[in-house]
Structure formats: structure tokens, C-alpha cells
Amino acid sequence: MSEPSIVVEGVSKRFRLYHERNQSLKVALLRGRRAVVDEFWALRDVSFEVPQGSSFGLIGENGSGKSTLLKCMARILRPETGSISVVGKVSALLELGAGFHPELSGRENVFLNGAILGLPQKELQRKFDEIVAFAGLEQFIDQPVKNYSSGMYVRLGFSVAINVDPDVLLVDEVLAVGDEVFQRKCNEKFADLKSRGKTIVLVSHAMTSVHNICDRVAWLDHGQVKMVDAARKVVDEYVGAVQVDRTVDGEDGGERWGSGEARVETVELLDANGSSVSRIRTGEAATIRLHYRFHEPVDKPVFAVTIQTLDGTHVSGPTTRDADQVPDRLLGAGYVDLTFDRMMLLPGTFDINVSIQDYSCLHPYDFRHKVLRFDVEPGEPHESFGLVALGGRWARTEDTGTEETT
Amino acid sequence: MTSLADYRESRELLTHLTLRELRGKYKRSTLGWAWSLLNPLSTMLIFTIVFRVFFRAEAPEGSPSGLSSFALFLLCGLxxxxxxxxxxxxxxxxxxxxxxxxxxxxxxxxxxxVSQVASWIVSFLLELSLLAVILLIVGNMVLPLVPVVLALVVVLALFATGLSLALSVFNVFFRDVQHFVGIFFQAWFYLSPIVYSVDLVPERHAIFGTDVPLRAIYKWNPMAAFAEAFRDCLYHLRLPSLSTFAYLVTIAVATFLLGLFIFGRFEGRLAEEL
Incomplete structure (x- = not known):
């Protein structure tokens, strides 16, 4: 890591909040100044450096000042105090479509945007086909962009921003848009830029992509830097701190059916300490606890749990029958624990379905669909793709017998 | 930050924005660029009917050109x-x-x-060319004075840019500015010798009992000076006086610099105020 590409030094940014957004001379004259304002410091004394050729993430809750900081870097906003120095050509991609003109065609907008980003006309002409192909918009390039879908809009904006060959690319939360193919293309382009020593600054809420793309991350909290460190460290800390509690009881959410002799009252997800949570980490111990009540005696009841993804793919479906733990007869209340020594689900959001059925598993006494939703956060083992970690180990052996040159 | 590269990039962007303005201006209208000429011609027609026919205003005789046409006299100022x-x-x-x-x-x-002003320069030059052709047809030999007219266009453009910079940035902070400017320009129009000749303004006039050298004051109005200078060249076929020209250059440069300064002061907060 050579000299820094971006130096942020003691940056503070103040916004004025107008009580009545009444930009009139009358108000100014009557009050002797411009309306009544409240001041709001979006950034306070923010300092850090971004090394050249690295990708840098900015994370934080809504309103923590990440986007403001990015706009200051892009010179769109001017900080009240402090300075930001950026080495080289900056290309910024903020929000949807970086300032396209809706009436103009895609082609005209590419040229306009390229000119704004400072790409010489000749070079733009040379790269035009590449830009359009990257966005996958060959058919629509002569349509006014107001007819574009939001995905097309973003793809074109992103394609221009990334193909003007910036030294520093600033990206705000756009990776979430666009289909998987496009996202993959973007990630490849990021990797390509990085390998050529360019710097990327990324603002995102998607911890997985921050985790995957960024080397270093700054965590902003209410306009102040809380932590700047290696991506994994910061993301782990951040995820730990920001616990959004999901409603533990899905009574209102999921569907429910069954003959009713036995009922699952509540379902809990417990972490290693036995406390009820809605988030766990890959590799940690977890327990799904079913509180049941049998109103009538039932012979050989089977408890079942299925874990599914949001799009309905079943990841796992253990039952007490498969585990050979079926009691002869049950009556009254109690609970059943399904314990995982290591929860091997990879980061994502999952739903739990639970049921109590007869031994044939054909007749449900109570079936509760999507009774509990929970999140899995990155942990150990760390894998980027798939739903579960199967615990595979890598080993490499070099051929010793051959005399080939290396 | 190499200022030379910045300058080159800015120039390319300016060309681009100006072209966008020009292309977008008459997009989707059937007559397209013809509107650029039809607008001043229709205004000319209205004013000629009202002032020449109804008010029986006489067009001053061009000296030394000898031309006498209210419509052309009007166009030179309009x-x-x-x-x-x-x-x-x-x-x-x-x-x-x-x-x-x-x-x-x-x-x-x-x-x-700047691109907005530049796009209007293009329209302005187009209109002036048409006017020059008409003047040539009626026998006004304007060609030798074309360089002076072009110089005047540049000076007026500087003046317009300065004014536009200042007013457009104020307008972001106080949206009343656009309404105020509307009224102000209406008054300014009639206080400038566009539909009438400066000769109609009395030399002296008593206001509240005080004798005021009205015409001398009147001539300080930059647009009065601009209209007169354009008319000198195109209608009368004579050079504007050196003092007028010096005054115009001074006021244009001053306005331009002031506009640039004001715009620069507030530019940084545009993104958050818009």
C-alpha cells in the first residue's frame, strides 16, 4: 500500500433544516435573516485515509452520514471544515442514475455523462460500444431514458461511471439493483479496477457485499468515525452492535392448519447462552425450541422442523421420527429442543416451519408455516456462496516426480 | 489538479451542454428552428402595428444611411x-x-x-444574419460594420453572462427572484430605447419640482447604450462613439466578474439547497 489515494482530514458537514421550507424574500426581510433554521451536523470531525489501489467500505445505519461523506468526496457538497484530497480522476455513482436527463436518449446521456465525468469526446466515441454492451442496452440506446426501467437506468449509469477509467470510483448503494448477472459483471469490473491500482469507495448496507469486496471499512455512527479497520473486523463488530429484533412470535404472519389435538404454542431461537435471539452467526451453537401443549392424549406424536430460504427452498427438515425419538403417548405442556452444535447455515435470512404430526406424518395436529424468521450473520467458517457450509477442507499436494520447469 | 486539463475538460463539457441546449430547444416542435426566427418577427409585427399604425410613430431617418423603416429600426434594438x-x-x-x-x-x-448563454448567442447570430440580409436587400450596406457588431455581441454576451450567473444562483436561495426579475425586465424593456428612439426622451424634465437632466441619466442604462450601439451599426451605418463603447466594455466586464464572484460564493451550497 503506497501513498493514500484519498485523505479525509477533520471533515465536518452541517446541514440547515428549514422549519418552513419557504424560500422567500418576504420571510428574509421580515425576520432580518433567512427563515428559522436548525443546524444538523451530518459529519463531525471525520478523518481517515484510503490507500491507493484498495477498496474501501463505508458502513453505518441510516442517517449516519455515509452518503454525505461520499458526496463530499465527489465535491458535490462542500464541507464546513476540514479537507478532502483525492488523487486523480474521480467518478461518482450516487443513487439511481447519476444525473441522467430523462428527455434525452441513452446515447446522448452517455455522451453527456462522459463529458461531465471528464472523458474526452474521442475516447468516449471509442468506448461507446463497450459501455453500451456492458449495460446490455444495445436495443434501447436510442430511446429516451425516461422510458427505461430502473434497472436499465442504473446499469447504464454504472457502465458509464466505471468505463471512464477513473482513478477513484465512488459508489453509493447501487449494487443492490440489477440482476445477478449484472452484479457479477460489476464485481469483476471492481476486481479489474483494483488490480490496476484504482481505488474504490463503496457505501452499502449489504454487509455481505461489503465483506466480499472491501479490504478496509470505516464505520460511521451519527456522523463520527467509530472504527476503521480490516473489513471483516469492522463488519463483525457492526453486525454485533446493530441488532434489529425480529418479532419472535409469528402468530400473525404465517399460515397455520391442523386438527388441533396438540398445538405448538411458541417457537424460539436460542443462542449458545440460551437467550432468545433473531440473529445468529455461522458456526455458532443454536437451538430451536418448540413449546407444545397437548389438549388430548396423542399416541406417537412426531415433532418436525423445516428451515427454508425466503424463496421457499427447503434447506433442512429434521423430525423426531427420523431421529427415532418418538414418545408413546403425550399429554400436557412442555418443550422440545432441536439443538445444533454448530449452525452451518451461511449468511442470509431463513424461515422456520414447525409441526406436530401423527406417526405416519400424513395427519398434522398442528402445522405452523413461517412461524419464525431469523438472520444468519457471517461467522466461521466463512464462505461466500451457497446456503450451507458443508465443512469441506482444502489440501494441495505438489507433484514431486516430474521434472517440469516451474 | 492540473488546471490545463481542467480547462480542456470544461471546454468539452461546455460544448456538450450547449449542443444539448440547442438540440433540446425546439425538439418535438414541427417548425423547429424556424421558431427562433418567428419569435422576434412576430414581436416586431405586433409592435409595428401598435406603434407605427396606431400611435403613428415615425421611424427616425438613418444618418448617414437614409433608411426609414420602423420595423427595421425596432428589430435592431429588439x-x-x-x-x-x-x-x-x-x-x-x-x-x-x-x-x-x-x-x-x-x-x-x-x-x-454559460452554456445557456452560449446557446442563445447562436440564436442571436442567426437572427442578426437574417436582419443583415434584409438590410442589404433594402440597400443598407452593413458588411463593413460586421466586425464591430460581432464585438458588440461579445460584450453583450459578457454582460448577459454576469447577470445570469448572479440571478440564477440567487434564485436557488430565494425563489422569489424569478418573479421579481419578470417585473424588473418588463420595466427595463420600456425604459430602454427599443420601441422608441432616445430622441424621444426629454433632455430635461421636472420631477417633483426639481429639474432633472433626464436624458443624461437615461443613457447610463446599459441596455440603452447597447441598443443605441447596435442601431448605430445596423440602422444608421455609423460607428458607435468610442466613449459608448468604452462604457459598455467596462460595465460588461464588471458585471461578468461580479457575477462570477457571486456565483462562486454560493456554488458550493447549490447541491444541498436545490
Missing amino acids: LPWNFLTNSVFGSLGTVIGNASLIRKTYFPRELLV
């Missing part, structure tokens, strides 16, 4: 005036209208205003 108002109102609109561009991208914001 075209520069139209250029100024179009530039100013266009700039007020362009800064507000390009809010999304300002909020999401960085580029020297002055270019929005």
Missing part, C-alpha cells in the same frame, strides 16, 4: 434585448431544471449558465 432576456430567464430555469445533475454529479456549475 434582437439584442431578446438575447439578454432569453439568456437570463434561460439561466434561471437551467439551474433549477438541472437539479438532479447538480445533486448527483460534480462539474463546474458555471458551465450550466
